[in-house]
Amino acid sequence: MSATTDLQPGRSGPRLSAAVRRGALPWLILAVVYALCVIASADFLTWHTIRLQLIQAAFIGLVAIGETLAILIGHIDLSIPWTITLTGIFATNLYAAHPHEWVAFGAAIGIGVAVGLVNMLGVYVLRVNSLIWTLSINLMLQGLTLIYTNAAAPTTVVPPAAKFLALGMVGEIPMAAVLWAVCAVIVIGALRFTPFGRAVYAIGSNELVALVSGIRLGRVYAAVFITSGVMAALVGLLLSGYSSQAYLGMGDDYLLPPVAAVVIGGSRLAGGEGGYGGSIAGAMTVILLEAMLITLNVSQGEREIVFGAILLALAFLFLGRSRR
Amino acid sequence: MPDAVLRAENLTKRYGGITALEDVSLSLAAGEVLALLGANGAGKSTLVKLLSGNILPDGGSIAIGGEGRHLTSPRMAFEAGVATVHQELSLFGSLTVAQNVLIGREERGRFGHIREDASLRRTEALLAEIGVPDIAADARVGTLSLAQRQLVEIAKAMSFDPRVLILDEPTSALGLTDVHRLLTVVRGLRAKGRAIIFISHRMEEIEDIADSVTILRSGRKVGAFPRHSFTRERALELMLGETQQQLHAVPPPPAPPDSTPPILQVADLRLDGRLNGVSFDLRPGEVLGLAGLEGQGQKDMLFALFGLFRRGLRGDVIIRGQARRASRPLQAIAAGLAFIPDDRKNMGGFMFLPIAHNVTITILNRLRRFLFLDSRQEKAVVSALIRQLAIKCSSADAPLGSLSGGNQQKVIAAKWLAFERDIYLFCDPTRGVDAGARETIYATIRDLAAAGKGIILYSTDMVEFPILCSRVLVFRGGKIAGAVSGAEINEESILALSFRDTGTVAA
Amino acid sequence: MSKMRDRLGEHIGPLCCAIGVIAVVALYAAYQPAILSAFGIASLANASVTLALAALGQTVVLMTGALDLSIGSEISLVNCFAATFMGDGTTSIVLVVIASLLIGVLAGAINGVVVAYGRVAPLIATFCTSFVYAGISLTLRPQPGGSIPDSFANLLTGNWGLLPFSAVLLLLAVLVIWLPVFRSRLGRFILAYGDNPDSAFASGIPVRRVGMAAYMLAGLFAAIAGLFLAAETTSGDPSIGNVYTLNSLAAAVLGGVALTGGRGSMIGPILGAILLSIILNVLSVVGISAFWQDFIEGGILILVLGLAGIRLLRAQSWTSLLGRSQS
Structure with missing residues (x-):
């Protein structure tokens, strides 16, 4: 009969209730994880500890902006770790030589835009699978960073603005959290209330339909990957400010956690469903989980197992099922 | 009937809120060809999927050889003795004919390895048995014509030595010569005592081959008769039902006067092998139908106009006097085109x-x-x-x-x-659509025409042309085989143009 | 005529790789004639075999139209396991080898269950499991170390005149695993499933078990690669396999394996792996600093993937271009 039936059995149609549940679920998960943290250590009740976690969560949350967009259009960006490191090292070195804030931030934005464009080139123009392409770009950026640091050792001279954004306080609230909140409002607004947002969901739902509906795919892809690149570059600068130096491997912890944050936040890995609101809860969850595991003296290896397994479980439960 | 090979009783299948099949029963004896008739969306494909184990019924039972069966997978259906040739062919283009035919049942040696030469010989024997010895068993299926693939598919089904063979529209994309060849094969199988369910839209094939006819409409069985009491008129009446009959009463939108300048001119449009020089004009307010058998270039024509072919398109598309051949949908939209596809889920x-x-x-x-x-x-x-x-x-x-x-x-x-937009391209807009929605879509097309839009309608449902179009182009082999307009638009005239040339093979 | 072009198109990948290998080796030999000695050949072979094995594993999965991003982690896992538990005695060696192979198959089976039965998209599933396997390696062996008995190391890395044992290992893997599989129904099913999954289901092929078998085979090849790496480095390193995930993909694509499934050979990925390994090897010998290695490796990957992408871009219609993208 109708063309909407499939040959293979065992598929479910769209579920409304699932979408509703997903709105609240990330925050529920966050509450549970926070409760577990408090059980593990009463320190998690103090504002001091919470503040520290909030700063960490802000870093993850900021890169998760790009990751959320990438995942919403049905792709992924795994070039974040070495975009962070390259930017951190390159921009601070440049700042050491030319001590103007705009030099450092300009360089960071430049790197972010360049990485975004290269990602867009591979994923949109050449139609290489984004996971593979961005992972390869990550490797290339790693090489680029190594080549660069071979000629110039990382510096401890960091732009004060980066330091302020990472460590400063507005009253009792960390500056990083304020920055995160501002960016979050912009992203959520853009996704919900602008043509760009509609186009993002359209492409993630069905790229061919988006094409025949007159959506300019290339522009949306470029906007998404450039945003992701720029956010990663910005976090690279912030992280240098946070540790008062840039160093090799500073972005290594940003491969899986941003993806985990987005997925825990309820966005479908296949694209088209979700949003940034959940990713905020996701970023906090990821950071708290990590902090809890460290408190419990869980080794790095075991932490990786836990994260991989959680992501897998979420993908299995409802988020990353293949559509085919 | 005590000797029924296949007996299905009260089969029901629902998808969400829609009932695709309700309370359908049929039985089939050895050496019988049962033809299944029905308009698009009548439930034929659902019935086939149920019998071939692709989907499970929500109600009813299936018995094969007198034994109740629960067909939970295609494999189970094969084992129970039901082999199906689906409408969308299930072959593997990168494998050879023999590898396709015997997939999962290859001749094997002592170590479990496949004995390619023995498999090849067995396939050759099978092909000879069903009467098509000219297809090479070691040819890659990707290189075969559609008609040849259809026959390979039948050979594949026969390799299961089934008691029941289901052929789901095996002739829909074939030219007359190939249809005759296929019918000969089917007759041979009947003579060997197989029970066959044969689905086709073409009355003459059914008159030619069927021993009994069952007619479905909107998921229900509305008629069943032995061959001798079968008439086209009665069948058509049952298939179309009342709503469709009424449609004939409504006249199509009037053709715009000849003096109106065309809004769209297509000149010698070509797309390697699929469109072979198509030229026509479209005037504002006109509903132009594209007819013909499926796969003769009508759909490619609409895709080409809407910029869905990135390369390979030759010829001119002129909209309001300007050259607007598109290689991207955006260009086509900017030129004033809108496109309503048939594949709702994917496009x-x-x-x-x-x-x-x-x-x-x-x-x-x-x-x-x-x-x-x-x-x-x-x-x-x-x-x-x-x-x-x-x-x-x-x-x-x-x-x-x-x-x-x-x-x-x-x-x-x-x-x-x-x-x-100025020009609306409708690509089989009523496929799998219920009667109420059809009416709305028809009304929409009329309204658009009345508002002075140019409309091109490709449909697989021929009853739509007489009630909607002022002119119909019949496609065959990527060309316009002829045009009919005004009162001459009817199923007979369109079919005559679709079939006039014998021996063309759709590719 | 079209048949000939069809056949040529199928062999163009391996052919180019073979020409590439010869060209690079010739250049290499001109620069450093010692490479054509027994030792030189053995070292080139050793450098290529791990990647060749990984590429074979990747190819099996690619042929089903899926992907395995956990191959590198599986290699690391087996490598760490062997270096941690292998003792000097023959019994210990044999037991650990068997256990290592089983671990590889088990890891593959987990991938298979998640993808074929859990219906999680292959890329995501294996991306997640790669972290689980990497985590296990890291827990097993937080720092590189451990030991491998000399007897085992020599058995795999030595040479017999001009014939390196590593090449024999690869040949054995092909003869004992690859050929039997692809001469049997399983191999036919893998190709058919990759060619057209819906047809495979409709043809009664047990598609889930086939998908699962492909990942198990990939795990088995990864395990052999991990064991060989253990013998070559005589130690375990939890990150030693990382590079093989993407490089195995590059080698397979270079060797003409389609990312869309249904096609692939054994010779193509092996040649692709040899070509890739020798190029990387040459770079260090020619005196390009190690700092350039990652950059060039990434560059080659992007080039290969980009070329594969361009091949896809020849699609005539937008429907086939956008319909074909994975993930």
Whole structure:
């Protein structure tokens, strides 16, 4: 009969209730994880500890902006770790030589835009699978960073603005959290209330339909990957400010956690469903989980197992099922 | 009938809220060819999928050789003795004929390795047995013609030595010579005592081969007769039902006067092998039908106009006097074209997104105030279109996928009504659509024509041409085989043009 | 005529790789004639075999139209396991080898269950499991170390005149695993499933078990690669396999394996792996600093993937271009 039936059995149609549940679920998960943290250590009740976690969560949350967009259009960006490191090292070195804030931030934005464009080139123009392409770009950026640091050792001279954004306080609230909140409002607004947002969901739902509906795919892809690149570059600068130096491997912890944050936040890995609101809860969850595991003296290896397994479980439960 | 090989009783299948098949029973004896007739969406394919183990029934039972069976997978159906040749061919292009025919049942040696030469010989024997020894068993299936693949598919089904063979529209894409050849093969199988379910839209084939005929309409069995009491008129009447009959009463929109300058001119359009020099004009207010057997280039024609072919298109497309041949949909949209596809799931709409977002996807820039979408205006546009097209939905925020096929199609049409274009390309818009939605789509087409739009309608349902079109181009082999207009538009004249040339093979 | 072009198109990948290998080796030999000695050949072979094995594993999965991003982690896992538990005695060696192979198959089986039965998209599933396997390696062996008995190391890395044992290992893997599989129904099913999954289901092929078998085979090849790496480095390193995930993909694509499934050979990926390994090897010998290695490796990957993408871009219609993208 109708063309909407499939040959293979065992598929479910769209579920409304699932979408509703997903709105609240990330925050529920966050509450549970926070409760577990408090059980593990009463320190998690103090504002001091919470503040520290909030700063960490802000870093993850900021890169998760790009990751959320990438995942919403049905792709992924795994070039974040070495975009962070390259930017951190390159921009601070440049700042050491030319001590103007705009030099450092300009360089960071430049790197972010360049990485975004290269990602867009591979994923949109050449139609290489984004996971593979961005992972390869990550490797290339790693090489680029190594080549660069071979000629110039990382510096401890960091732009004060980066330091302020990472460590400063507005009253009792960390500056990083304020920055995160501002960016979050912009992203959520853009996704919900602008043509760009509609186009993002359209492409993630069905790229061919988006094409025949007159959506300019290339522009949306470029906007998404450039945003992701720029956010990663910005976090690279912030992280240098946070540790008062840039160093090799500073972005290594940003491969899986941003993806985990987005997925825990309820966005479908296949694209088209979700949003940034959940990713905020996701970023906090990821950071708290990590902090809890460290408190419990869980080794790095075991932490990786836990994260991989959680992501897998979420993908299995409802988020990353293949559509085919 | 004590000797029924296959007996299905009270089969029912529902998809969501839609009942695809209700209470259908049939029985089939050895050496009998049962023809299954019905319009598009009558439930034939659902019945086939049930009998071949691709889907499970919501009610009813299937017995094969007198034994009740629960067919949970295609494999189970094979083992029970039911082999099916599906409409969408199930062959592997990169494997050879022999590898395809014997997939899973290859001749094996002592170590479990496949004995290629023995498999090849067995396939050759099978091909000879069904009467097609000229297909090479070691040819790659990807290199064969559609007709040859159809025969390979039958050989594959026969390799199971089935008691029941189901052929789901095996002739729909074949030229006359190939149809005759296939029917000869089917006759041979009947003589060997196989029970065969034969599905076709073509009456003459059914008269030629069937021992009994069962007719479905809207998921129900509406008639069954032995061959001697079968007449085309009666069958057509049962297939079409009352709603369809009434449609004939409505005259098509009038043809625009000859003096009107054309809005679209197509000259010698070619696309390697699929379009072989197509030329025609379209005037504002005209509904131009594209007819012919499936796969003769009608769909390619619409795809080409809408910029869905990135390369390889030759010839001229002139819109309002300007050359506007498109290689991207955006160019086509900018030139004033709108496209309503038949494949709703893959090309038509965003199934997971709200209805409202589906409708306004084409007018996002128009709805933008400064940076943001004007949600009040959006709501107004959407609810006006929902009312105009009588779209049945709980709210405009419900996901498109939650609607019935007909309402989905209305939403897809609505997005091009929201963004008004000059030329509307309808690609089989009523495929799998219920009667009510059909009426709405027909009315929409009429309204568009009355508003002076140019409309091209490709349909696989021939009853639509006489009631909607003032002119119909019949395609065959990527060319226009002929045109009929006005009162001459009817199924007979279209079929005559579709079939006049014998021996062409669709590729 | 079209048949000939069809056949040529199928062999163009391996052919180019073979020409590439010869060209690079010739250049290499001109620069450093010692490479054509027994020792030189053995070292080139040793450098290529791990990647060749990984590429074979990747190819099996690619042929089903899926992907395995956990191959590198599986290699690391087996490598760490062997270096941690292998003792000097023959019994210990044999037991650990068997256990290592089983671990590889088990890891593959987990991938298979998640993808074929859990219906999680292959890329995501294996991306997640790669972290689980990497985590296990890291827990097993937080720092590189451990030991491998000399007897085992020599058995795999030595040479017999001009014939390196590593090449024999690869040949054995092909003869004992690859050929039997692809001469049997399983191999036919893998190709058929990759060619057209819906047809495979409709043809009664047990598609889930086939998908699962492909990942198990990939795990088995990864395990052999991990064991060989253990013998070559005589130690375990939890990150030693990382590079093989993407490089195995590059080698397979270079060797003409389609990312869309249904096609692939054994010779193509092996040649692709040899070509890739020798190029990387040459770079260090020619005196390009190690700092350039990652950059060039990434560059080659992007080039290969980009070329594969361009091949896809020849699609005539937008429907086939956008319909074909994975993930």
